[in-house]
Amino acid sequence: MEIDGVSIRAGDLVLLDNGAANHGPAVFAEPDRFDITRKAATHLTFGHGLRYCIGAPLARMELQAVFSQLIPRFPTMRLAVPAEGPTVRKDVRTGGLTSLPAT
């Protein structure tokens, strides 16, 4: 079969990008706009079904702790490079930045 110009043969390994699914306009209004108040609980960041991330509750607690403390602790923290500077890792499926220089 062919998807978006890419041929997929029987037996080929196909990895789905959960992050791309989170940008589906049929589910998320203005999917590419960062909106911290978004209430959509249907995202696929932690996977879905039987393989759903077993660490999701821990990850949520950790991120809550980090983001609730980071700004109060370092209120003057700023990007040390232009906003378009940080590059996204290409070697892992879940992405992340290669570095995030801050002052």
Ligand code: HEM
């Ligand atoms: C923001 C942080 C995290 C993200 C985005 C994330 C994402 C994911 C995703 C997408 C899957 C499903 C993979 C698949 O469908 O094959 C998964 C599975 C899993 N995650 Fe996470 N994860 C996070 C944090 C954690 C933490 C903190 C732990 C453990 C302490 C953890 C342990 C696991 C395990 C063991 C599985 C496999 C579950 C299974 O197959 O039954 N994850 N994670």
